[in-house]
Amino acid sequence: MQRRTYLMLATSFIIGAIAMSALNPLIQPAKSNKSLIVFAGAAAQPVYEETAKIFESKYNVKVELKLGGSGSVLSAMKITKIGDLFIPGSPEYLLEAARSNLVDLNTVKKLTYLVPAIIVQKGNPLNISSLEDLARPGLRVGIADPASVCVGLYAKELLEKNGLWEKVKNNIVVYAQSCDATASLIPTKAVDVVLGWHVFKDWYPDKAERIWITPSKITKIGYIAGGVSVFAVDKDLAMKFLEFLASKDAAPIWAKYGYFATEEEARQHAPNAVVEELVVG
Numbered sequence: 001m002q003r004r005t006y007l008m009l010a011t012s013f014i015i016g017a018i019a020m021s022a023l024n025p026l027i028q029p030a031k032s033n034k035s036l037i038v039f040a041g042a043a044a045q046p047v048y049e050e051t052a053k054i055f056e057s058k059y060n061v062k063v064e065l066k067l068g069g070s071g072s073v074l075s076a077m078k079i080t081k082i083g084d085l086f087i088p089g090s091p092e093y094l095l096e097a098a099r100s101n102l103v104d105l106n107t108v109k110k111l112t113y114l115v116p117a118i119i120v121q122k123g124n125p126l127n128i129s130s131l132e133d134l135a136r137p138g139l140r141v142g143i144a145d146p147a148s149v150c151v152g153l154y155a156k157e158l159l160e161k162n163g164l165w166e167k168v169k170n171n172i173v174v175y176a177q178s179c180d181a182t183a184s185l186i187p188t189k190a191v192d193v194v195l196g197w198h199v200f201k202d203w204y205p206d207k208a209e210r211i212w213i214t215p216s217k218i219t220k221i222g223y224i225a226g227g228v229s230v231f232a233v234d235k236d237l238a239m240k241f242l243e244f245l246a247s248k249d250a251a252p253i254w255a256k257y258g259y260f261a262t263e264e265e266a267r268q269h270a271p272n273a274v275v276e277e278l279v280v281g
Helices: 002-027 042-059 070-082 093-098 131-135 150-161 165-171 177-183 235-245 252-254 265-267
Strands: 035-041 062-068 085-087 109-114 116-121 139-145 174-175 193-197 206-210 220-226
Touching: 002 177, 035 070, 035 139, 042 062, 042 109, 042 177, 042 220, 042 252, 062 070, 070 085, 070 093, 070 131, 070 174, 070 193, 085 235, 093 150, 093 220, 093 252, 109 265, 116 150, 131 150, 131 165, 131 193, 139 150, 139 177, 139 235, 150 165, 150 193, 165 174, 220 235
Parallel strands: 035 062, 035 085, 139 174, 139 193
Antiparallel strands: 085 220, 109 220, 116 193, 116 206
């Protein structure tokens, strides 16, 4: 009798397991085959990483981020001929993509604004207070590579237009290959000071400090905009993610990392600076 009971229980267990296995595809959420490949400058890396997770959960879509220097990711998109969105760290690279017929400017949306700033170690131990201080003998300066990273180009132009490039360039010990690599130079103590975007301080609030540049010395305000690539598999889905980045739902995430939502906010730190428009000549 006892043996028969064990046998019945075992049989019931096996039947139950088989039934659950058969029902499993019905009770599990369906996995989507939809995906997006986003080539983006790393100027807004923490925002992209956070918003991508939300978008994936909300729309059951896999978002694959390919981040780096804007010039580098544009070259990668050209070579591989894949990618649904291109979101560089500055409009110059978006114009380059449009001139190469890789992005339709009719799909472009502006997402946020950026201002150059001086980023130093927490507490500002070397008492750096101005652009001119970057020419101080023995100071270790870091910038992004002007040839492939938008904020490096802005840094070089800023120094040139203020007559400081020749004095500062001998102090530059690192030309970083992306925005995130540039920002990380301060928390890793690879340099004493970085000339980069103002948000770098907000990426590392416990290890970095921001010194605002004299407003009259800033000649150009940066902004991040993106557009749908000609290689997009699902242009509507690509546009949906771009619109999500520009939406009220994403606004608190941009704000959390210190990005300016409007040109007016950026102009508080650079009232006379130029904001370049996207016009293909």
